Amino acid sequence: MTKRAKSSKSKTKTPRARAKARARRMLPKRGRKTAGPDALDSFVDAAAHTLDLKIEPAWKGAVKTNLEMTLALAALFADFPLPDDAEPAPVFAA
Amino acid sequence: MDTAWAHASEIAAAVSDGRTSAASVVDGALTRIAKHDRALNAFTAVTEERALAKAAAIDAERARGRRLGVLAGVPFAVKNLFDITGLPTLAGSKINRDRAPAARDATVIARLEAHGAVLVGALNMGEYAYDFTGENVHDGASRNPHDVSRMTGGSSGGSGGAVAGGLVPIALGSDTNGSIRVPASLCGIFGLLSRAHTFPFVASLDHVGPLARSTRDLALAYDAMQGHDDDDPVCAQRPVEAVAPLLARGSEGLRIAVAGGYFRAGASAQAQTALARVAAALGVTNEIELPEAKRARAAAYIITASEGGALHLDRLRTRGRGFDPAVRDRLIAGAMIPAAHVAKAQKFRRWYREQVLALFAHVDAVLAPATPCTAPAIGQRTFVLDGVELPVRANLGIYTQPISFIGLPVVAVPVPLQPLPIGVQIVAAPWREDVALRIAHALEQAGIVAVTRPSPEAAA
Numbered sequence: 133m134t135k136r137a138k139s140s141k142s143k144t145k146t147p148r149a150r151a152k153a154r155a156r157r158m159l160p161k162r163g164r165k166t167a168g169p170d171a172l173d174s175f176v177d178a179a180a181h182t183l184d185l186k187i188e189p190a191w192k193g194a195v196k197t198n199l200e201m202t203l204a205l206a207a208l209f210a211d212f213p214l215p216d217d218a219e220p221a222p223v224f225a226a
Numbered sequence: 227m228d229t230a231w232a233h234a235s236e237i238a239a240a241v242s243d244g245r246t247s248a249a250s251v252v253d254g255a256l257t258r259i260a261k262h263d264r265a266l267n268a269f270t271a272v273t274e275e276r277a278l279a280k281a282a283a284i285d286a287e288r289a290r291g292r293r294l295g296v297l298a299g300v301p302f303a304v305k306n307l308f309d310i311t312g313l314p315t316l317a318g319s320k321i322n323r324d325r326a327p328a329a330r331d332a333t334v335i336a337r338l339e340a341h342g343a344v345l346v347g348a349l350n351m352g353e354y355a356y357d358f359t360g361e362n363v364h365d366g367a368s369r370n371p372h373d374v375s376r377m378t379g380g381s382s383g384g385s386g387g388a389v390a391g392g393l394v395p396i397a398l399g400s401d402t403n404g405s406i407r408v409p410a411s412l413c414g415i416f417g418l419l420s421r422a423h424t425f426p427f428v429a430s431l432d433h434v435g436p437l438a439r440s441t442r443d444l445a446l447a448y449d450a451m452q453g454h455d456d457d458d459p460v461c462a463q464r465p466v467e468a469v470a471p472l473l474a475r476g477s478e479g480l481r482i483a484v485a486g487g488y489f490r491a492g493a494s495a496q497a498q499t500a501l502a503r504v505a506a507a508l509g510v511t512n513e514i515e516l517p518e519a520k521r522a523r524a525a526a527y528i529i530t531a532s533e534g535g536a537l538h539l540d541r542l543r544t545r546g547r548g549f550d551p552a553v554r555d556r557l558i559a560g561a562m563i564p565a566a567h568v569a570k571a572q573k574f575r576r577w578y579r580e581q582v583l584a585l586f587a588h589v590d591a592v593l594a595p596a597t598p599c600t601a602p603a604i605g606q607r608t609f610v611l612d613g614v615e616l617p618v619r620a621n622l623g624i625y626t627q628p629i630s631f632i633g634l635p636v637v638a639v640p641v642p643l644q645p646l647p648i649g650v651q652i653v654a655a656p657w658r659e660d661v662a663l664r665i666a667h668a669l670e671q672a673g674i675v676a677v678t679r680p681s682p683e684a685a686a
Contacts, residue, residue: 179562185543191555198559201620202531205524206567209574212521220572221579221632 172196172203229254231679234300234395234443238342241284241299248284248299252277252344255301259346259393266369268378268387270306271313271348277301280344295342296446296470297396304398305382306348307355308332318351318381320364321541321548334398334434334451341450349384349397353550356534356557357381358408358622359602363550367604370413371680372646376601379412379622381405382437386413389437391680396438396447402431403530404596404626407651410437410638411596412622414647415677416666417638418444419630420659431530431630439677441667444637445470448659469660477668480661483512485594485653488519489625492611496648497595500641504650505593507674508665514589517581519628525571525578526631527620532568535560552619579632586655591665595625596638596649629653637662639675647678 176196180187187195227240229251240246256274263269284299304310307317309328316322330336335345350368352360360368360383368383370376371391378386382399386409389397399406401419410417418435436447452466484505493501505511516522535542535557542549542558549557585592598611598621608615611624629636629651635658638649654661669675 176562180558183539183543183561185539185558185561186546187558188546191546191551191558194551194555195558195562198556199562201617202528202559202563203567205527206563206571208524209518209521209528210567210570212518212570212574214570214573214577218573219576220569221575222572 172200175199230258230392231439232395233440234297234302234343234438235440235446237300237395238294238296238298241342242288242294244288246299248281248342248344249278251299252281252301252346255346255394262391262393265374266371266387266391266393267366268349268368268384268391268393269303269347270316270350270365270384271310273310273313273345273347277344277346280339284342284344295340297338297450298342300343300396301346301394302338302343302396302398302447303345303347303349303385303388303394304332304335305351305385305400307351307400308335308348308398310335310345310348313348316348317355318353318357318362318365319549321545337453338396338398338447338450343396343450346394349382349388351383351385352381352405353553354534354538354557355381355400355402355405356530356553357383357619358404359383359604359619360386360409360412361604363552369604370601372414372678373601375603376646377412377604377606379409379597379601382409385409385437386415389413389439390415390677396436396443398447399435399437401433401435401626401630403526403630404623406433406435406437407596407626407636407638407649408622410640411647411649412601414640414642414649415439416441416444416640417649418448418659418663419636419638420448421633421635421656431526433630433633441473441637441663441670442470444666445473445663464657467657467660469663472660473663473667475664476671477508477665480590480665481512481588482508482510482591482593482665483514483589484510485516485519485592486513487515488523488628489516489594492598492624493595494599496600496643496646497598500643500648500650501593501595503641504639504669504674507669507672508593510593512589514585514592516585516592516628518578521574522578522628522631523624525574526627528563528567528571529575531556531560532563533560535563556620575631582632582634583655590654590658590661592653594629594651594653596651597622597626598624600643600646600648625651635659635662637666639666639669640677641674642676642678650675
């Protein structure tokens with residue numbers, strides 16, 4: 133599917149369908165540039181550095197695979213349309 | 227009396243009447259554990275001394291003419307993430323073996339013992355409860371009593387194996403995403419998920435509950451556990467509402483529907499047969515859809531991974547090699563999730579809760595599969611759901627996650643298919659454990675759901 137086809141299609145869709153299509157596009161797939169293997173490798177390295185986590189070389193593949201799966205799941209709801217003032221489930225009570 | 231397979235309610239009645247003694251019941255349980263746990267690997271500690279002392283105290287009370295509790299002399303065991311006085315609380319890990327022994331028992335243990343139950347040990351579980359398989363790299367896998375080459379399901383794997391294998395009539399487990407309901411399904415026993423109590427893995431989602439071989443035992447254990455816990459800031463502030471006396475009301479007049487859509491996709495023939503059998507027995511033809519259940523499951527997954535990663539971050543920094551690799555690599559990935567996803571998941575969660583709660587204006591309970599399939603083989607890494615090959619560890623809970631995500635009470639009921647059992651979830655509105663238990667009890671009375679005693683050959 134080309135970029136053009138995607139954008140022209142999304143114009144005719146409802147907000148929810150549009151979000152769904154966007155979520156689908158965010159799913160990491162083989163050959164997709166936005167979340168390709170190299171970008172995620174760099175992300176894992178940077179996140180490990182930021183979190184002060186030492187990831188041994190033998191673990192890295194599995195960490196990346198898990199993160200890839202986790203981000204794919206996040207993409208399922210990331211663009212689900214909710215208003216800015218939607219409250220989160222946990223609410224602090226003073 | 228065959229205390230190996232007796233229900234807790236029967237044991238307590240016999241001990242109270244003097245037909246047997248607590249000491250002989252507990253001795254029987256300890257003997258069975260010594261004999262069969264080598265095959266089942268359900269226990270990580272046996273608290274023999276305290277169990278015998280407690281049993282003797284119960285018998286002494288009876289001798290003095292005191293009235294005994296509703297669980298008098300009933301042996302029980304707990305997933306090893308509950309504090310037991312004098313033992314380090316392992317939570318399935320090697321790292322926690324360095325912890326100081328717990329100074330006192332978890333509140334729920336004390337409550338069950340206050341009703342006469344007798345703690346006989348701690349049970350195997352998936353490391354830090356981040357698991358649906360019942361496997362554990364440090365302690366070895368919990369084994370399914372119906373076929374010891376198969377998984378118990380997890381993470382309350384030892385709880386499933388100990389109850390299904392006849393070692394104890396009641397075990398406590400915990401359920402963040404399915405960790406009571408998955409082993410209940412794969413081991414063919416009853417399990418109750420309630421919001422009444424919590425434990426730390428994923429503070430947003432954790433629940434504590436019993437696994438048992440009858441609905442009455444489930445209700446008795448739940449009633450004994452109820453009540454606010456001053457030590458637990460997120461424990462529900464609810465008055466105690468005993469459910470055991472309500473079981474006999476049956477399912478008459480209750481509006482029940484089967485969950486469609488997401489809960490139909492990916493289910494094996496066995497899962498569908500079990501669900502159809504339960505629905506038919508209840509005369510249910512109505513189907514409803516829990517809106518956006520697939521997204522709900524994804525959001526539950528993200529919150530779990532993120533909070534789990536945060537909880538264990540320091541241990542991941544300093545003791546990465548001490549973890550089960552399968553757990554560690556998921557926790558590290560969880561710690562790396564962008565915060566925006568977690569915040570969105572929590573907002574989505576409230577939206578989803580409102581949609582699902584609206585359904586309960588039209589129905590009192592919803593039926594759904596508990597697991598997509600019967601027990602996979604120990605060591606099996608992937609299975610095929612709906613034509614897609616997926617990791618077993620992360621996906622045995624696809625039908626349980628969208629339910630616990632919003633804290634609905636569930637009774638998992640065992641449908642005795644051959645050669646392996648499988649569970650069905652009975653989901654009720656918040657704080658209507660009684661509704662789910664009444665339906666489960668009616669199905670049990672009708673013989674549609676039942677715990678099958680494993681053949682001795684299965685444990686060979």
